[in-house]
Amino acid sequence: MERIQTDLLVIGGGSGGLSVAAGASQMGASVVLLEGHKMGGDCLNYGCVPSKALLSQAKAAHAKGSAPAKAYSAAQDHVQAVIDTIAPHDSVERFEGLGVRVIEAYGQFISPEIVRADNYEIKARRIIIATGSSPLVPPIPGLESVPYETNETLFQLRKRPDHLLIIGGGPIGLEMAQAHKRLGCEVTVIEGAKALSKDDPEAASVLLDSLRKEGILIEEDALASEIRGTAGAIEVEAKDGRVFKGTHLLVAVGRKANIDKLDLGAAGIETTRTGIKVDAGLKTTNRRVYAIGDVAGGLQFTHVAGYHAGVVIRSALFGLPAKASDRHIPWSTYTTPELAQVGLTEAQARAEHGGNLEVVRFDYAGNDRAIAEGQTKGFAKVMIVKGRPVGATIVGHQAGELINTWALALANKMKMGQIAAMVAPYPTIGEINKRVAGAYFSPRLFESNMVKRVVGAVQRWLP
Numbered sequence: 001m002e003r004i005q006t007d008l009l010v011i012g013g014g015s016g017g018l019s020v021a022a023g024a025s026q027m028g029a030s031v032v033l034l035e036g037h038k039m040g041g042d043c044l045n046y047g048c049v050p051s052k053a054l055l056s057q058a059k060a061a062h063a064k065g066s067a068p069a070k071a072y073s074a075a076q077d078h079v080q081a082v083i084d085t086i087a088p089h090d091s092v093e094r095f096e097g098l099g100v101r102v103i104e105a106y107g108q109f110i111s112p113e114i115v116r117a118d119n120y121e122i123k124a125r126r127i128i129i130a131t132g133s134s135p136l137v138p139p140i141p142g143l144e145s146v147p148y149e150t151n152e153t154l155f156q157l158r159k160r161p162d163h164l165l166i167i168g169g170g171p172i173g174l175e176m177a178q179a180h181k182r183l184g185c186e187v188t189v190i191e192g193a194k195a196l197s198k199d200d201p202e203a204a205s206v207l208l209d210s211l212r213k214e215g216i217l218i219e220e221d222a223l224a225s226e227i228r229g230t231a232g233a234i235e236v237e238a239k240d241g242r243v244f245k246g247t248h249l250l251v252a253v254g255r256k257a258n259i260d261k262l263d264l265g266a267a268g269i270e271t272t273r274t275g276i277k278v279d280a281g282l283k284t285t286n287r288r289v290y291a292i293g294d295v296a297g298g299l300q301f302t303h304v305a306g307y308h309a310g311v312v313i314r315s316a317l318f319g320l321p322a323k324a325s326d327r328h329i330p331w332s333t334y335t336t337p338e339l340a341q342v343g344l345t346e347a348q349a350r351a352e353h354g355g356n357l358e359v360v361r362f363d364y365a366g367n368d369r370a371i372a373e374g375q376t377k378g379f380a381k382v383m384i385v386k387g388r389p390v391g392a393t394i395v396g397h398q399a400g401e402l403i404n405t406w407a408l409a410l411a412n413k414m415k416m417g418q419i420a421a422m423v424a425p426y427p428t429i430g431e432i433n434k435r436v437a438g439a440y441f442s443p444r445l446f447e448s449n450m451v452k453r454v455v456g457a458v459q460r461w462l463p
């Protein structure tokens, strides 16, 4: 048994853990990183990267018209090639080069400040838990005896499924539904409540209409409650008796925090229903230990794990006060069209701000570039309180790119006037953001009797 003493111990080498380890090490802290499975975590190996790589292949196939069966295996090969290209950036070698001591083993607490991994006992001044999440596999009767995929196995398929059944109409379910449909599979999405229920319903319906027009069957209020069949002939029965038949099954009904291997009890760390219990500064109930990213049980995105990393570096390395907030965190679903959100949705903003809320919008159909590119479906709407945006929703072409402007505005508590002051190049899709700001000021300028009186008076006096 080797005993190691370090400033910082990071448990988990995914999006959050790697950001902390790289940052802390380069700022002079001694850092030990534990990774029990694959460096890069879910995002690189089973999540963001493979899903976006498959979507890009599907988009290309869709543009060509139809996809032959061999396009599917080629698309999955491309997915692997993309992972392989990015992997060196997250590799043991790169992190050791940055001065991090990487131990490729799972960590387990044996006391409030000591973690065991393989033949090592690591005592650290501060410990960061960044162990991520895994696909939730619910106890639906029959599921245990039927072959099924999750995001951890889907990208290994090479033979194209004839008909993919997907349980869950969240971002994983819908991104994978469109990717598979465009690569030539039949696809049925079985959603127990409403699809994309975390997003603005008006924007979600624009996306759902598009997906349905492409031929994806999306069945809502269809809680999967029994599963039967064998490989190639699978049936999912919903609670109301509807039966859906397909050849393959993908389970995408949310995530569960990776805490089983940690023995959190040995360190006095409490959990909640969704993950590890943390305070606003991401500290657990053990004051030396932080939890970040998916395992902290809040918003589950790579950029959130990265943001959390910055918050704990500030606190653990510099001893400065630091709090994490969700109020300026954006997200995007990378279907075509894309659906993006930052801050409050319209319903949330109305509940929180009532009569002080103003909602302004602009449709893609009014944007010249969108017309030129035949991408006129969608809209942007911005929720504004006392001249400052508190949320933005965009559905349409490149919505995930357009939301960046509003993410900047919310992070810096900017005023609508600052957005309106921006000159956007013509013709760009990004002009939509400026036009939304214009929609906020237009009635104030063009429908104001006061403005008309001032202009009238000035014109009379001007030489």
Ligand SMILES: Cc1cc2nc3c(=O)[nH]c(=O)nc-3n(C[C@H](O)[C@H](O)[C@H](O)COP(=O)(O)OP(=O)(O)OC[C@H]3O[C@@H](n4cnc5c(N)ncnc54)[C@H](O)[C@@H]3O)c2cc1C
Binding pocket: 011, 012, 013, 014, 015, 016, 017, 034, 035, 036, 037, 038, 039, 040, 041, 042, 043, 044, 046, 047, 048, 049, 051, 052, 105, 106, 107, 108, 130, 131, 132, 133, 151, 172, 258, 261, 262, 292, 293, 294, 295, 300, 301, 302, 303, 304, 305, 334
């Ligand atoms: C299909 C899919 C698509 C996604 N697409 C996007 C997207 O487009 N954009 C986006 O922002 N987010 C996306 N996400 C979410 C994103 O992948 C996660 O939010 C992100 O990976 C979380 O980072 P993390 O560091 O918390 O955990 P992870 O990246 O999962 O890393 C945790 C690591 O800890 C390791 N580990 C676990 N237990 C231990 C232990 N006891 N000891 C040592 N190591 C341990 C694991 O092996 C893993 O490598 C997607 C997720 C999925 C599933």
Ligand SMILES: NC(=O)c1ccc[n+]([C@@H]2O[C@H](COP(=O)([O-])OP(=O)(O)OC[C@H]3O[C@@H](n4cnc5c(N)ncnc54)[C@H](O)[C@@H]3O)[C@@H](O)[C@H]2O)c1
Binding pocket: 138, 140, 167, 168, 169, 170, 171, 172, 173, 175, 190, 191, 192, 193, 194, 195, 196, 197, 198, 222, 223, 224, 225, 252, 253, 254, 255, 299, 300, 301, 331, 332, 333, 334
């Ligand atoms: N583009 C992105 O950023 C992106 C993409 C994919 C995933 N992610 C992350 O991964 C997380 C997990 O995604 P997800 O889609 O698995 O989860 P989710 O929780 O967003 O959606 C799961 C859906 O499954 C439904 N469901 C649950 N049990 C069911 C049952 N028995 N029958 C039918 N439907 C059922 C739920 O009603 C819900 O709509 C997301 O919240 C997000 O944080 C992000």
